[in-house]
Amino acid sequence: MRPENYEAQRHPPSNEYELNIGPNHPGIEGNYAFKLRLHGDRVIEGRADAGYLHRGFEKLMEGRLWIQNLAITPRICVPDPVPMEISYCLAVEDLCGLEVPERALWLRVLQAELSRLAAHLFTFGGHAATTGMYTPMFWGIADRDLILDLFEELCGGRVYHIYNIPGGVRRDMPPGFIERVSNTLDYLETRLPDYDNLMFKNLVFVQRARGVGVISQEQALDWAVTGPNLRATGLALDVRRDDPYLIYDQLAFDIPTEDGGDAWSRALVRRKELFESIKIIRQVLAKLPSLPGPIRCPIPNPLAWNVPAGSTYVRMESSKGELAWYVVSNGSEKPYRTHVRGPSQMHAVQVLEKLSIGCRIEDVAQIMFSLDACPPEVDR
Amino acid sequence: MSDIDYKDHGGVLAPLKNLRFFGRNAVTVPLDPRTASANYRGFHLNDWQACVGCSTCQKVCDNAAITMVEIPGLPEDPVKGVRNLRPAIDYGRCCWCALCVDLCPTGSISLSREYVHTCVDADLDSYFVLPDSNGIHGVAYDKGWAKSVESDLVALERTDMTEAAPEARIDNFEEIVAGYDKNQAIIEASRCVQCGMCHDACPTRMNAPEYIRAIWQDDMEEAVRQIYRTNPFAHTCGRVCTHRCETACSVGHRGEPIAIRWLKRYAMDAVAPERVKQIAAEGKPGYVTGKRIAIIGAGPAGLTAAFDLAKQGHEVQVYEAMSQAGGMTRYGIPYYRMPADMLDRDVEVIQSLGVKIQYNTRIGVDLRMDELQQQFDAVLIAVGLWTGRSTRIQGADNDGVERAVELLRKVADGEPIRVPRQAVIIGGGNVAMDIARTLARLQKHRYGEVAITLTALEDIDHFLADRDEIKEAREEGVEILDARGPQQVVIENGGASGLCTWKVLSIFDEKGRFAPKYNADDQLIHPGDMIVEAIGQAADIALLGEALTEELEWNRGRLKVDDGLRTSADWLWAAGDMVRGPDVVTAVADGHKAAASINQFLCIREQAA
Numbered sequence: 001m002r003p004e005n006y007e008a009q010r011h012p013p014s015n016e017y018e019l020n021i022g023p024n025h026p027g028i029e030g031n032y033a034f035k036l037r038l039h040g041d042r043v044i045e046g047r048a049d050a051g052y053l054h055r056g057f058e059k060l061m062e063g064r065l066w067i068q069n070l071a072i073t074p075r076i077c078v079p080d081p082v083p084m085e086i087s088y089c090l091a092v093e094d095l096c097g098l099e100v101p102e103r104a105l106w107l108r109v110l111q112a113e114l115s116r117l118a119a120h121l122f123t124f125g126g127h128a129a130t131t132g133m134y135t136p137m138f139w140g141i142a143d144r145d146l147i148l149d150l151f152e153e154l155c156g157g158r159v160y161h162i163y164n165i166p167g168g169v170r171r172d173m174p175p176g177f178i179e180r181v182s183n184t185l186d187y188l189e190t191r192l193p194d195y196d197n198l199m200f201k202n203l204v205f206v207q208r209a210r211g212v213g214v215i216s217q218e219q220a221l222d223w224a225v226t227g228p229n230l231r232a233t234g235l236a237l238d239v240r241r242d243d244p245y246l247i248y249d250q251l252a253f254d255i256p257t258e259d260g261g262d263a264w265s266r267a268l269v270r271r272k273e274l275f276e277s278i279k280i281i282r283q284v285l286a287k288l289p290s291l292p293g294p295i296r297c298p299i300p301n302p303l304a305w306n307v308p309a310g311s312t313y314v315r316m317e318s319s320k321g322e323l324a325w326y327v328v329s330n331g332s333e334k335p336y337r338t339h340v341r342g343p344s345q346m347h348a349v350q351v352l353e354k355l356s357i358g359c360r361i362e363d364v365a366q367i368m369f370s371l372d373a374c375p376p377e378v379d380r
Numbered sequence: 381m382s383d384i385d386y387k388d389h390g391g392v393l394a395p396l397k398n399l400r401f402f403g404r405n406a407v408t409v410p411l412d413p414r415t416a417s418a419n420y421r422g423f424h425l426n427d428w429q430a431c432v433g434c435s436t437c438q439k440v441c442d443n444a445a446i447t448m449v450e451i452p453g454l455p456e457d458p459v460k461g462v463r464n465l466r467p468a469i470d471y472g473r474c475c476w477c478a479l480c481v482d483l484c485p486t487g488s489i490s491l492s493r494e495y496v497h498t499c500v501d502a503d504l505d506s507y508f509v510l511p512d513s514n515g516i517h518g519v520a521y522d523k524g525w526a527k528s529v530e531s532d533l534v535a536l537e538r539t540d541m542t543e544a545a546p547e548a549r550i551d552n553f554e555e556i557v558a559g560y561d562k563n564q565a566i567i568e569a570s571r572c573v574q575c576g577m578c579h580d581a582c583p584t585r586m587n588a589p590e591y592i593r594a595i596w597q598d599d600m601e602e603a604v605r606q607i608y609r610t611n612p613f614a615h616t617c618g619r620v621c622t623h624r625c626e627t628a629c630s631v632g633h634r635g636e637p638i639a640i641r642w643l644k645r646y647a648m649d650a651v652a653p654e655r656v657k658q659i660a661a662e663g664k665p666g667y668v669t670g671k672r673i674a675i676i677g678a679g680p681a682g683l684t685a686a687f688d689l690a691k692q693g694h695e696v697q698v699y700e701a702m703s704q705a706g707g708m709t710r711y712g713i714p715y716y717r718m719p720a721d722m723l724d725r726d727v728e729v730i731q732s733l734g735v736k737i738q739y740n741t742r743i744g745v746d747l748r749m750d751e752l753q754q755q756f757d758a759v760l761i762a763v764g765l766w767t768g769r770s771t772r773i774q775g776a777d778n779d780g781v782e783r784a785v786e787l788l789r790k791v792a793d794g795e796p797i798r799v800p801r802q803a804v805i806i807g808g809g810n811v812a813m814d815i816a817r818t819l820a821r822l823q824k825h826r827y828g829e830v831a832i833t834l835t836a837l838e839d840i841d842h843f844l845a846d847r848d849e850i851k852e853a854r855e856e857g858v859e860i861l862d863a864r865g866p867q868q869v870v871i872e873n874g875g876a877s878g879l880c881t882w883k884v885l886s887i888f889d890e891k892g893r894f895a896p897k898y899n900a901d902d903q904l905i906h907p908g909d910m911i912v913e914a915i916g917q918a919a920d921i922a923l924l925g926e927a928l929t930e931e932l933e934w935n936r937g938r939l940k941v942d943d944g945l946r947t948s949a950d951w952l953w954a955a956g957d958m959v960r961g962p963d964v965v966t967a968v969a970d971g972h973k974a975a976a977s978i979n980q981f982l983c984i985r986e987q988a989a
Contacts, residue, residue, distance in 0.1 A: 067533075068442040071477040149417075156421040156491070156525045162477045170482070171531045174418055194401075294530070301535050302483060303439055304570040304596050 015039060019361070023052040027130060027365030030078075030375035032348065034368070038361060046356030046364065048349045053379040061338045066092055066166065067302035069335065074160045076340055077377040079122050082115035083318035084340075085164040090245065091314040091327040092166035095307050098299070103291040104168030105247045110284045111154070111163065112246070112316075113277040114181075117188070118147040119319035120270045120277075123372045127267055128199055130365040131208040136198050143191060146184050153177060168296030178285050185278050192274065200268065209264035213355040213367035216261055223354070224346045227321025228273060229371055231257045232265035239317040253280050263363075263370035270319075270372070306333055320344050320372050340380055348373030416493040420524035421476045423492050424469050424511040428454070430488035433463030434575035434630035437480035437489055445473035446480065449510055458580035461628030468510040471497065478525045482533040485573060485630040490526035492516075536635025539568040541642055546855040551824040553715040556852070557619070557642070562598070565646040569596035571631060572638050578625030584969035586610045586617075588625055588640050595647050601659060603647035608660045612687040612730055613680050613968050615722040616709050618645030622846070622963045653725050657732040661691075664733060669693040671982045674756040676743050676923070679707020680964045681956025682762035683730050684971025685978070690733040692979050697756070698735060701742040703793075707764050708957065709964055711789040712811065714818045720792075744923030753951055757985075758978045761924075761939075762956040762971070765917035771806060775869030776913070780876025784815040784914035791818055799826050800910030804879040806866050807914030808836025813849040815912050816858045830857035833906045835864040837884050837896060861906075865898050869911050878907040919958040944977025945970060953978055 022033035033049035057076060061069045073088045074081030086108050093100060125140025148158040153174055155163035163170055199205045215225060217233040230237055236255040240248040256272035258265035299305070309331035315324035321343025330336040348371070355367050416422060433454075438446040446467045454464035467480070467489070481489050492515045497506075509516040542558035549556050560568060569592045578588040591606035607614045621641050629637030648656070671694045675682045678700035686696045704710055705727045709718060731737065741747060752759050768783025770776050784807065790797050799822045805812050812834060820830040834853070836843060840862040843850060854860060864881035871877065883902035889895040919938075921929065933940040933948040938959060941947055945955050955970035 064442065065440075067479065068440070071442045071475045071479070152420060153417040154419070156417070156419040156478065157476065160475070160477075171419065171528060296530065299533070300567075300570050301573065302479070302533055303436075303573055304593070306596075 016044060020049075021364060022049070027368070028375075029126065029368060029373060032373075032375035032378070034352070034356070034364065036356070036361070036364065041361045043356045043359050043361060043364060046353050048353055050349060050375065050378050053376045055380065057380045058338050058340065061335050063334065065302060065333055066305055066307055066335065069338075070162055070165060071160070074162060075376065076380055077318070077320070077323075077342065077344075077374050078159065079374060080115050080119035080319045081159065081161060082111045082164075083316045083323050085161065086112060086246075087314050087316045087323055087325050088327075088338075089164045089166045090316070091312050091325045092307060094312040094314060095310050095327065095329050096166065097308075098167050099297055100168050101294045101297055102247070103172075103288070103293040104295045106284050106288055106291060107169050107173070107295065108164060109246050109248065109251070110181075110281060110288070111151075111161070113280045113284070114147050114150060116277045116319045117274060117281075118144045118151075119372075120274050121147075123319075123369065124195065124199075124267070124270060127209075127263070127366065127369040128205065130369050131205055133198070133202070133205065136195060139191070139195070139198075143188060146187070150177075150181055150184060153180070165296065165299070167299040168294070170296070172295050173288070178288060181281065182285055185281060188274070189278060192271075195271065200271065206264065208363075208366065209267060209370070210260070210262060212263040212359065212363050213370055214260070214262045215351070215355065219354075220261070223351050225321070225351060226343050226346075227317065227319070227372075228269040229266055229321060229347060229351075231255065232269045233261040234259035239315050239322055243315065245314075245316060251280050251283050263366055266370045266372075273319075304333070306331055307335075315341075318343065320374055320377065321347070340377075342374070342377030342380065344372070344374040344377040347371040348375065348378045416495055416524060418493070418522075418524065420493045420495075421478045421491045422494040422521070422524050423471075423497060423516045424467075424480075424509070425490045425492050425513055425515050425521075425523060426467060426511045427488040427513045428466060430486050431466055432461055432486055432488075432577070432630060432633065433465030434461075434485055434573070434577060435463075435465060435467070436483055436485055436573045436575055436630065437467050439574065440479045440483045441474075442477060442479065443473040443475055445470045445475075458577075459624060459628060461577040461581060461630060461632070463577075463580075466510060466512075468508060469516075471507040471509065479533075481525055481527055482531050483573070484527060485534050485575070486633045487527040487532075490523045492521040493524040494521045534573070534631060534635065535571040536631065538571075538636035538639055539564045541639065546852075546857075549716065550830065550856050551821060553821060555619075555719050556716050559649060560639075560642055560646045562646075562650070565595055565643060565650075566598060568639050569593070569643055572596070573630060575630045577628040577630050578638075578640055581624045581628030582610075583624070583966045584610050584972060586625070586644075586965075588644075591647060592638065592640065592643055595643055600647050600650040601655065604651045604656055605659050605662070607644060607647060608656075610972070611965070611968055612660065612684055613709070613726050613964060614644065614648045614656075615726045616680065616706075616718060617641070617965055617968070618648050619722065620709065620713055620718045621965050624965070648725075653728065656725070657729050660687075660729045661733055664691045665693045667693055668695065669982070671695065671758075672697065672756045673758045673760065673978060674699065674752045675760045675762065676752075677701075677707060677762040677764060677956070678705035678727070678737050678739075679762060679764050679956060679967065680709060681764075681967035681971040681974070682707070682760065683727065683735070684968045685760050685762065685953075685955060685975040686735040686971075687730045687733060688972055688975030689978060690730075690735045692975075694979070694982070696735045698737040699741045699743055699747065700737055700739050701763075703739050705737055705739075708766075708962075711792045712785060712814070714788065714791070714814050716817070716821070717814075742923070744925060749923065749925055749928050756951075757982055758951055758953065760953040760955060760974050760978065761958070762954070762967070762974075763919060763923065763958055764967075765919050765957045765962060767918045767920050768913060769916040769918055771866050771913055771915060773866050773868050775871050775876065776911075778869055778871055778876050778911075780871075780909060781869055781911045781913065784811050784912050785917055787815055787912065788818060791822075797822075798910070799823060800908065801827065802831040802908045803833070803910045803912060804906045804908035805832065805834040805912045805914055806836070806879070807916075808834075808838050808862070809844040809914065809916075810846060810849055811917075812836065812914035813845045813853050813858075815914055817849075817853050817856055819910075819912070820853075820856050820858055824857075831908075832858045833861060833908065834858055835861045835866065835879065835881050835906065837863065837865055837887055839863045839884075861904075864904065865896050867898075867903075870905060876909060876911050878905050879911050880905050917957075917962070921958075943973075944980070945974040946977055946981070950981075 022028040031052040037045040121144040125137030128136035155161035311328040324341035326339040328337040448465040456464040591603040594603035626637040863884040882898035955974040956967040
């Protein structure tokens with residue numbers, strides 16, 4: 001809380017009023033505050049008030065060994081932790097010149113796409129809930145749990161996986177894992193039409209979401225919008241295809257786009273990405289049995305590991321958009337500086353502030369969820 | 381899936397399609413307890429039998445959630461590398477990353493397949509737990525995340541050391557071990573988990589974790605500084621130390637211990653001798669105390685004490701009977717293991733602090749003990765064990781029977797010795813290996829072939845010699861016969877022609893006393909024109925003189941000393957192999973101990989005066 005929040009403020013008589021949404025509010029993702037100035041039901045101005053989830057991760061990482069930072073990375077974005085882990089590992093691997101075994105690369109894609117599925121199901125439900133429909137939320141969270149079960153089997157943890165390590169992954173798949181992933185994908189595919197019926201063919205959702213929070217393609221580029229939010233403006237920009245990492249260049253998948261630029265288009269892009277992710281995972285599952293290889297290259301003793309001096313910028317496509325790490329090493333056993341480009345930073349602050357102007361009060365929450373802004377990623 | 385036409389927005393009635401779900405079960409899971417997955421990272425389990433209390437888990441913990449707690453009653457043995465500490469976990473801090481599991485040197489820690497721990501009766505202390513193999517709830521849950529080959533982060537394999545091949549080394553006394561290069565040393569040093577077990581096991585408590593870390597940081601001067609804090613025989617111990625540190629090394633429980641000895645050698649070789657002298661002199665006061673100390677014997681114990689006392693500002697005079705310093709490290713260890721020029725470097729550093737060494741001076745002959753007592757404030761005697769023991773079997777007094785220490789001394793001193801065509805060595809310790817391998821070299825050089833038989837009472841698994849020594853001796857053509865007890869020297873035409881041995885059935889009786897039993901039917905005659913006894917050494921105490929020998933107290937043939945190595949005479953200290961031993965690093969430890977005691981004595985006397 002900032003000191004000015006405690007000061008009594010006097011205003012000239014006016015029919016404008018202020019309203020705080022958050023930091024704890026069902027219409028806000030996570031601990032995040034949004035201050036509105038309203039005239040009736042119409043928003044005149046919105047001010048993002050971030051910082052409630054600031055844990056100082058970037059600074060903390062400077063005081064920890066390279067390997068100890070692994071436990072911090074997934075906590076930067078709770079709903080979609082895997083890309084955080086992988087991209088940090090990619091940065092360290094880049095600085096050290098580590099050659100990651102191929103099997104580990106495919107296992108990383110498997111996790112990344114499972115995580116995208118889980119994150120989209122989560123957001124999906126959240127978005128529906130902001131329009132008053134709670135069934136998709138219940139369904140989304142229940143179906144996401146099936147993916148968390150898979151993560152538990154693979155990584156030993158449901159939410160904070162800490163499964164990736166510079167050089168590869170920490171252990172191989174348990175026996176029968178491919179079949180169980182496949183079964184879960186089969187089930188999810190049968191669920192997708194239900195979600196369609198419930199949301200995209202539902203006039204309530206259509207009427208609420210269409211034309212709300214519209215971003216044009218030019219605005220999106222100006223405001224550094226990335227990910228599904230950018231693709232909903234008609235631009236097929238995706239790091240997985242444009243700057244392939246891991247083994248994405250060996251996979252066949254489409255980049256779904258929509259041209260509305262509104263909340264509806266953004267939800268629809270995510271819905272289509274669910275299908276693309278399932279497609280990618282199926283290719284990975286088909287490939288994995290033919291890759292015996294190790295799952296990690298040899299790495300030094302984590303307690304005595306000097307990463308060569310240098311800096312690197314590594315980017316990935318997370319479920320929220322373009323996620324990047326800037327990591328600087330001065331050749332010591334701890335990072336000199338790390339910086340995370342969380343895509344939600346742009347979406348939750350400048351984009352949300354701009355989109356809220358002129359919209360109705362009930363749409364603010366919907367816009368935030370449709371942008372899939374993740375506060376822990378904003379604050380870090 | 382994407383074939384759905386999203387332009388068809390349905391209508392108000394579209395949601396009614398979902399009425400078909402009314403007949404279905406709700407999306408819930410049963411409330412029955414469910415088992416976590418086989419890899420689950422639940423709560424800690426720790427096998428107290430396997431855990432050695434090395435605290436590596438505590439070091440790697442991201443959140444400082446682990447505290448090492450002392451458990452009275454648990455075994456504690458610094459020599460074996462076992463502490464009575466066990467990790468306790470603060471679950472208010474733990475983030476279940478399982479790095480403690482992956483980096484545990486022994487593999488004792490794992491995580492359980494438990495999901496939940498809740499606070500009972502508002503007892504917040506229940507989140508600080510000392511787990512054993514029954515976990516934190518005393519209920520036997522299965523292991524979840526445990527160490528596997530693929531998840532193990534401990535570097536188990538040692539960096540290979542380059543050594544001369546047997547055929548290249550057998551006809552000369554060149555040093556066998558090549559030593560690490562910089563890259564190898566840094567990689568080897570990086571394996572260390574900094575547990576400090578080596579420090580606890582070392583007789584002189586060397587700061588091994590500190591100098592290993594300095595080597596890893598490529599700061600060799602700091603490494604030398606750390607080495608010289610506790611050991612002025614740094615080049616020597618970098619080559620021929622018995623390296624108890626490596627026996628205690630926690631990484632050695634499942635893999636190969638860190639090559640601590642070779643790392644020390646690397647650091648010492650990497651810094652210029654003049655710079656080593658400057659580093660060794662750091663902390664020496666700019667004044668002199670005016671106290672004079674005489675030290676008899678310029679071996680590791682005597683010179684270590686001289687080093688310490690000189691650094692405290694005392695005047696130290698060392699008397700050495702031989703023509704060069706180093707004692708048994710020079711005259712007992714062959715040059716292929718301990719090159720003389722490296723020993724010279726150690727001695728030069730000690731001399732650079734102002735220690736004076738008077739060579740070729742035998743106390744008892746050139747100077748008497750009572751003269752030393754009058755001229756000096758304190759006297760330290762550290763003369764080592766120079767007299768070889770005899771088996772006293774029939775024929776042992778023949779001219780063809782030699783003592784190993786005397787032969788080794790002659791070879792080191794450049795005196796000519798008779799090189800036998802065929803030799804039989806009696807003994808299974810390092811001295812036996814040294815003489816066997818020395819004679820093998822001389823034979824190869826003179827006759828072009830090696831003919832050495834080594835017999836020992838012990839079976840091969842209980843040889844006192846280092847494993848490497850046994851392996852290398854065999855590579856060089858030494859025939860090793862274990863469990864053979866010498867019975868008599870076979871004499872032909874007045875000279876030794878072989879050794880008769882019987883098979884050993886047991887060495888000690890039920891009470892643990894030395895009483896070997898033999899099978900006389902299993903008799904072998906080992907031909908050899910020289911028989912060498914290498915079964916132990918004794919101190920030559922003639923230097924004390926009769927009166928002093930009578931005056932001093934003795935304990936089973938050894939001088940009786942107190943904890944500070946002071947004898948029953950208040951001006952006389954005794955240290956090294958003659959009191960305790962026998963290896964270099966123990967002698968160094970003794971040297972420190974005697975020096976501390978002498979310094980304390982001198983200071984107290986000063987205050988009293």
